[in-house]
């Protein structure tokens with residue numbers, strides 16, 4: 001098994017907001033998250049809207065401060081870093097934001113933009129070294145033939161790839177890609193999927209946040225499922241669809257499978273509408289879980305937080321009913 005790149009323990013992120021209707025209100029966007037990322041792996045994070053995926057990515061990379069918990073990156077305590085030490089460390093990771101428009105200079109060619117990024121992030125490289133690097137970057141993102149073009153003559157997918165090439169120019173040790181294919185039409189999406197696959201083949205370590213289960217199955221090594229700020233299941237990607245999922249994941253899988261029958265663009269994580277207030281003591285799925293009711297576990301599920309239970313190599317679920325295969329009523 002490869003070495004650990006990042007390890008988080010007990011991450012909590014609370015947001016306090018004020019609204020006319022609800023007054024002062026607290027959201028626990030992360031509610032005690034433990035996570036590990038190993039060098040060279042692709043870790044996918046799935047879960048419905050508002051489950052805390054983007055917050056997790058931002059907190060891990062210290063783009064937003066955690067309320068509590070520990071983050072170790074390459075052996076360093078990331079939360080303890082300040083000032084220059086933090087700035088230097090930050091160069092080692094990058095986040096591709098959800099719905100980000102590649103912010104490209106309209107007057108510069110692709111080659112000039114990459115040259116600019118390299119000047120900034122690799123100041124010790126001379127012109128020859130940069131030219132060599134640019135060739136490699138263009139090849140990695142499949143844009144060798146477009147080096148002398150300006151953004152206006154590039155497709156949406158090509159622009160996103162230039163944006164990714166600029167990120168790769170900084171030689172990050174970890175990339176968090178937040179919904180990198182969202183908002184793209186099918187053809188452009190395929191280009192980005194192809195690029196993500198190439199990055200994986202070149203042993204890039206990244207966290208892939210995605211609603212697209214087809215993409216996750218194809219690209220990720222490992223998958224974590226988030227619900228209301230907690231990770232409720234971790235599973236090797238090739239075992240998605242296992243008969244022993246967390247009841248919430250089982251529901252997601254069934255919803256995605258149904259949509260696969262009806263949609264042409266592949267299955268997605270479907271909003272399954274988990275209601276109820278966030279509970280800090282019990283299981284976050286207690287208010288909606290049919291398994292808890294069927295098995296007479298509801299009181300316990302409302303009061304106690306379920307600990308992870310191993311179901312197989314690299315597979316665990318946080319559920320009191322996990323000893324037996326969990327099957328929900330259709």
Ligand SMILES: Nc1ncnc2c1ncn2[C@@H]1O[C@H](COP(=O)(O)OP(=O)(O)OP(=O)(O)O)[C@@H](O)[C@H]1O
Nearest residue numbers: 015016017027029048049050051052053054055056
């Ligand atoms: N800056 C903020 N201030 C207040 N609440 C926030 C803030 N950012 C996120 N939240 C809340 O934290 C929770 C998690 O949000 P987050 O953006 O991490 O979800 P997500 O899983 O990425 O959702 P999506 O799939 O829609 O992108 C949500 O309830 C959201 O409203």
Ligand code: SF4
Nearest residue numbers: 283286289301319320
């Ligand atoms: S712990 Fe209880 S409420 Fe939570 S998923 Fe398992 S059975 Fe359902």
Ligand SMILES: [Mg+2]
Nearest residue numbers: 053054055098
């Ligand atoms: Mg998000």
